[in-house]
Amino acid sequence: MQNLRLHNVKALILVNKKLDFRRFINLSRELREFSIIYIIFLLYFFMSLEQYKKKRKFSETPEPKGKIGKTKKPIFVIHKHQASHLHWDLRLEMDGVLRSWAVPKEPPKGKEKRLAIMVEDHPLEYAKFKGIIPEGNYGAGKVEIWDSGFYELKIMDSKKIEFTLHGKKMKGLYVLIKTGYVKNGWLWLKL
Ligand SMILES: [Mn+2]
Numbered sequence: 509m510q511n512l513r514l515h516n517v518k519a520l521i522l523v524n525k526k527l528d529f530r531r532f533i534n535l536s537r538e539l540r541e542f543s544i545i546y547i548i549f550l551l552y553f554f555m556s557l558e559q560y561k562k563k564r565k566f567s568e569t570p571e572p573k574g575k576i577g578k579t580k581k582p583i584f585v586i587h588k589h590q591a592s593h594l595h596w597d598l599r600l601e602m603d604g605v606l607r608s609w610a611v612p613k614e615p616p617k618g619k620e621k622r623l624a625i626m627v628e629d630h631p632l633e634y635a636k637f638k639g640i641i642p643e644g645n646y647g648a649g650k651v652e653i654w655d656s657g658f659y660e661l662k663i664m665d666s667k668k669i670e671f672t673l674h675g676k677k678m679k680g681l682y683v684l685i686k687t688g689y690v691k692n693g694w695l696w697l698k699l
Pocket residue numbers: 589591595596597610647
């Protein structure tokens with residue numbers, strides 16, 4: 509009898525230990541999931557300009573090294589970039605950086621559709637950049653500010669960005685629509 513009771517107590521302790529262990533495992537799983545999400549968030553935050561930095565030698569190019577920031581009203585800039593091929597770069601402030609698209613033809617003023625290739629995020633300071641990127645560097649050539657101002661985001665999802673530009677040349681409602689035909693391809697048109 510005594511023995512049996514002792515046995516039961518031991519079994520009970522064992523069950524309790526198992527339960528505790530299970531609770532510990534579950535807790536650590538939650539912690540693990542939380543940590544992973546947190547690390548991804550941090551990486552995303554710090555990596556958003558990594559591509560930009562990786563492509564440039566800041567000892568040679570006059571372009572800003574830049575960091576993530578924020579302005580009172582979201583800004584936009586359109587650079588005219590005389591690189592190996594003349595193109596325009598549309599840049600919209602989003603998430604503390606300038607989300608950027610390279611546009612091979614002059615930005616749409618009427619009903620024309622423009623192909624816009626999404627390229628790497630640029631730092632906010634880039635909105636003020638103009639100058640010459642020296643030969644042998646990424647995007648070598650003359651960069652001018654073609655238009656700039658602030659903008660209002662109207663609609664945004666993974667396939668569509670609708671926004672109003674308040675620039676000197678570009679005014680009114682525009683849309684970028686993701687297209688499946690070209691990698692990172694979007695169509696940019698005026699509404
Ligand atoms: Mn460019």
